[in-house]
Amino acid sequence: MNKSVLVVVTVGLVLLLNMDACYGQLKIGFYKEKCDYEDVESIVNKVVNESFASDHSIVAALLRMQFHDCFVTGCDASLLLDGDSSEKKAIANLNVRGFELIDKAKTALEQACPGIVSCSDIIIMATRDAVALSGGSTARYEVKTGRRDGLTSEQANFDLPGPQISVSNTIELFVSKGLSDTDMIVLLGSHTVGIAHCNFFQNRLWNFGGTGSADPSMDPALVETLKSQCPESANNEGVVVNLDQNPSSSNVVDNSFYQQIRSNRGILEIDQKLALDPSTTDAVATMANDGDTFLKLFGKSMVKMGGIGVLTGTDGQIRLKCSSANWSNFE
Ligand code: HEM
Numbered sequence: 001m002n003k004s005v006l007v008v009v010t011v012g013l014v015l016l017l018n019m020d021a022c023y024g025q026l027k028i029g030f031y032k033e034k035c036d037y038e039d040v041e042s043i044v045n046k047v048v049n050e051s052f053a054s055d056h057s058i059v060a061a062l063l064r065m066q067f068h069d070c071f072v073t074g075c076d077a078s079l080l081l082d083g084d085s086s087e088k089k090a091i092a093n094l095n096v097r098g099f100e101l102i103d104k105a106k107t108a109l110e111q112a113c114p115g116i117v118s119c120s121d122i123i124i125m126a127t128r129d130a131v132a133l134s135g136g137s138t139a140r141y142e143v144k145t146g147r148r149d150g151l152t153s154e155q156a157n158f159d160l161p162g163p164q165i166s167v168s169n170t171i172e173l174f175v176s177k178g179l180s181d182t183d184m185i186v187l188l189g190s191h192t193v194g195i196a197h198c199n200f201f202q203n204r205l206w207n208f209g210g211t212g213s214a215d216p217s218m219d220p221a222l223v224e225t226l227k228s229q230c231p232e233s234a235n236n237e238g239v240v241v242n243l244d245q246n247p248s249s250s251n252v253v254d255n256s257f258y259q260q261i262r263s264n265r266g267i268l269e270i271d272q273k274l275a276l277d278p279s280t281t282d283a284v285a286t287m288a289n290d291g292d293t294f295l296k297l298f299g300k301s302m303v304k305m306g307g308i309g310v311l312t313g314t315d316g317q318i319r320l321k322c323s324s325a326n327w328s329n330f331e
């Protein structure tokens with residue numbers, strides 16, 4: 001091989017390796033030095049801090065937002081798009097909240113460095129920050145960034161399960177997204193924060209499966225409490241209860257959800273089944289007994305979920321607005 005060929009090959013190889021490092025895959029600190037002298041992650045962090053100070057429930061809002069974004073056409077912020085038939089309008093997404101926080105972060109980032117930071121990365125970074133604020137330093141995990149935003153948004157309710165899904169179907173769904181059964185068990189632990197509307201669990205209180213009585217797997221004391229919160233003949237629209245029935249940690253990312261479901265105090269049917277199903281009951285016991293292990297696994301699984309179907313390189317776009325934009329607004 002003569003000298004010039006060697007140079008060409010070497011330059012080509014270096015370019016190739018470099019391209020691989022800059023595009024095409026997510027990495028930790030993707031935005032370092034991409035936003036003048038501003039630190040992208042701390043701009044997001046500041047917005048999350050401010051929101052959290054006035055409302056601890058944003059951690060639940062963001063966790064659910066990341067789940068619903070990532071499970072439908074990947075983590076591409078398609079959930080944020082407005083439009084008559086957009087994902088946001090899907091029945092499963094009607095109570096998703098936290099959009100204002102994402103918009104606020106996006107506005108701050110556009111001021112610092114226009115057109116650089118994707119809405120999909122904002123969801124991932126903000127969720128990470130809220131989890132760390134809520135769950136403490138053990139709950140903090142590093143996230144990879146470099147996602148780009150999707151150009152389409154459609155309703156896909158089949159990707160978002162209802163509360164009566166079985167454990168085996170849930171595992172199947174998670175495996176279809178490249179996640180493991182352990183990821184499923186750990187990520188369902190997100191129900192350690194946030195709320196559920198009566199209509200998602202009322203069927204368990206009175207005439208469960210046509211039996212004329214309550215779901216026998218629910219603690220009878222909890223049945224009574226929930227019956228008074230969600231009266232049978234009332235319009236319970238807008239009435240909510242905590243998914244984690246431990247009142248001292250209903251907005252804290254911790255392992256108390258697993259302790260509750262082991263005491264038959266799960267709110268959603270799937271939550272209770274997780275504790276009872278032979279395929280998941282041992283893992284639930286492990287999580288219930290070891291909060292640090294849960295938090296460590298939780299971070300890992302959140303990162304894994306954040307990698308589902310991401311757009312990188314030249315795919316997708318860096319949307320200029322997260323929510324009120326639509327998919328006609330190209331870069
Ligand atoms: C089989 C899987 C799952 C089912 C069937 C399910 C179902 C539900 C339902 C019915 C609600 C109540 C919504 C409402 O009344 O507004 C809810 C809330 C919630 N879910 Fe899930 N979920 C699942 C998995 C997950 C995962 C994997 C995460 C996150 C990683 C998650 C995070 C949340 C959070 C944080 C809330 C509370 C939202 C709030 O307070 O606004 N869920 N889920």
Ligand SMILES: *[C@@H]1O[C@H](CO)[C@@H](O)[C@H](O)[C@H]1NC(C)=O
Pocket residue numbers: 042043045046049
């Ligand atoms: C957000 O709050 C955390 C915890 O109080 C703090 O460590 C961090 O520096 C704050 N971030 C910003 C950007 O102010």
Ligand SMILES: *[C@@H]1O[C@H](CO)[C@@H](O)[C@H](O)[C@H]1NC(C)=O
Pocket residue numbers: 082083084326327328329
């Ligand atoms: C989407 O944006 C385009 C261009 O900005 C606009 O003409 C169109 O009406 C918008 N569509 C919807 C559904 O908002």
